Amino acid sequence: MAESPPLPISTPHAHTAPATPPIATFAFRAFIPRLSSSLRQGFSDRRPWSELLDRSSFARPESLSDAYSRIRKNASYFRVNYVTLIALALALSLVTHPFSLLVLLSLLAAWSILYLFRPSDQPLLLFGRSFSDRETVAALVVLTVFVVFVTSVGALLISSLTVGLAVVCLHGAFRVPEDLFLDDLEPRNAGLLSFLAGGPAEQIMVCKV
Numbered sequence: 073m074a075e076s077p078p079l080p081i082s083t084p085h086a087h088t089a090p091a092t093p094p095i096a097t098f099a100f101r102a103f104i105p106r107l108s109s110s111l112r113q114g115f116s117d118r119r120p121w122s123e124l125l126d127r128s129s130f131a132r133p134e135s136l137s138d139a140y141s142r143i144r145k146n147a148s149y150f151r152v153n154y155v156t157l158i159a160l161a162l163a164l165s166l167v168t169h170p171f172s173l174l175v176l177l178s179l180l181a182a183w184s185i186l187y188l189f190r191p192s193d194q195p196l197l198l199f200g201r202s203f204s205d206r207e208t209v210a211a212l213v214v215l216t217v218f219v220v221f222v223t224s225v226g227a228l229l230i231s232s233l234t235v236g237l238a239v240v241c242l243h244g245a246f247r248v249p250e251d252l253f254l255d256d257l258e259p260r261n262a263g264l265l266s267f268l269a270g271g272p273a274e275q276i277m278v279c280k281v
Contacts, residue, residue, distance in 0.1 A: 117151075117152050118152040118153055118156070119149065119150050119152070119153055121153070124150055124153050124243075124247075129247055129248050129251060130246045130247060130248065131246065131248050132246065133245050133246065139245040142244055142245055142246075142247060142248070142249055143241055143244035143245055144244075145244075145249040145252070146243070146244035146247050146249055146252075147240070147244055149249065149252050150243075150244075154240045154243075154244075157236055157239060157240060158233065158236035158237065158240065159236075160236075161232050161233070161235050161236035161239070162229070162232045162233060162236065164232070165228055165229075165231070165232035165235075166228070166232075169228055172224065172225045172228050175219055175223065175225050176219075176225060179215065179216060179219050182212060182215065183212055183216075186208055186212065187205070187208050187209060187212060196208050
């Protein structure tokens with residue numbers, strides 16, 4: 073009687089570990105909520121635009137010192153509105169110059185992909201060579217300096233910021249601040265850019281170490 077062939081024995085396969093996500097999730101999850109919270113808190117301090125454009129509150133300053141005092145008080149009171157105006161001037165300049173906008177978006181993408189949100193335990197591999205974090209940062213800084221100060225992008229940014237600051241200074245000099253509630257002139261550590269003061273930036277640097 074012929075012997076039956078041996079039955080195949082199946083061995084359980086080892087569970088493979090999930091692939092590491094391409095983005096440093098810790099830095100991403102720490103940075104995005106803090107940025108969103110700072111933006112919401114900053115816009116909550118925005119003054120009504122009708123108050124900013126009240127025609128009855130405009131008058132010519134008596135002297136340069138009076139103009140400077142008005143600018144200082146109005147800048148503290150309308151700080152979120154002024155930042156919004158400068159950002160709008162910058163946005164309009166970039167929208168009307170698509171090439172500069174594309175270059176800046178590409179630069180931001182390079183920083184995000186190659187350094188900010190790149191897993192710290194994975195070296196950067198380009199053209200068959202491994203680059204350390206220090207070499208990556210140095211290359212990105214050189215690229216940023218070249219884009220901002222050598223190409224026309226830098227001139228566009230400077231001109232749009234200058235226009236925005238000029239509009240803000242003119243409004244602050246001619247807006248009489250006597251009708252404003254100036255009890256909260258002391259700057260607070262909150263606003264549109266408060267997320268840069270700490271927190272996510274430090275956490276991202278910790279992740280890169």
